[in-house]
Amino acid sequence: MVSKQVITVIGINLTVYGLQEYLALGLHTPVSIMFAVHGRLQNQSKMEPIAKELCKLNETRKPDESHLIVITYDSPNHGTRLVHKLSNFAWIEGTQQNPNHAIDMWSMVHANATTISELIDVIEHYLFGGLEESIVKVWGVLGFSMGGHTSFLAAANGNYN
16 A cells, blocks of 8 residues: 655645655665646546556565655646636637637646746655755656646756756
8 A cells, every 4th residue: 555645835735655655664765756747627636546556666666776756736726726717728618718728728837847846946855854965866757638748848947966
């Protein structure tokens, strides 16, 4: 079974998978963090099966390989962060029309990629306590649909050596 806990960071409720298993190993164990980003009109719960399956890979990792922690959250204007439903719709979707679809999508993708960058800056403190240096070996991001666009933008803008 994969552990799951909710923590709030920068005003966003994050769901963290695999953290308890990592903490049981000790902070000397290599660790990687993957952000899993949902698609348009969805919420973070859609990424839970993927997060759990990815964390199950920890069961077969070798001692020198990184333990994987997966983080999900609701994208801007989705799930618990929904403030204006029409902004999530396409130009014409069923009976809904969104004349601002392009800029709405760009705004959400850009804000999402920025959120990932901001989380990378601070998440280790929330997960592992105050550390003198980073212990995360690899940062990753994956997503579907809008989450996929977010992933590309976050990766393109990232410089996390």
